[in-house]
Amino acid sequence: MHPDGVTDIEMRLWVAYGLIALMLVATAAGIAYFRYNRHDRKYLRQRQLEDQKSRDRSESANRSDTAN
Numbered sequence: 001m002h003p004d005g006v007t008d009i010e011m012r013l014w015v016a017y018g019l020i021a022l023m024l025v026a027t028a029a030g031i032a033y034f035r036y037n038r039h040d041r042k043y044l045r046q047r048q049l050e051d052q053k054s055r056d057r058s059e060s061a062n063r064s065d066t067a068n
Contacts, residue, residue, distance in 0.1 A: 035041070
């Protein structure tokens with residue numbers, strides 16, 4: 001330690017700050033993951049995918065009907 005004040009951060013403080021930052025990032029990622037995978041959101045995404053597939057099938061059927 002320097003007599004004119006603290007100019008160096010000890011290694012254990014760097015490790016502590018790093019762990020705190022890691023915990024904050026993990027918490028944010030966990031919240032985002034659980035929000036994305038909520039049941040109602042999964043159901044909505046599934047319905048949208050099924051609706052899109054249905055539209056694609058009907059469009060391809062209409063194209064093949066008009067081609068004949």
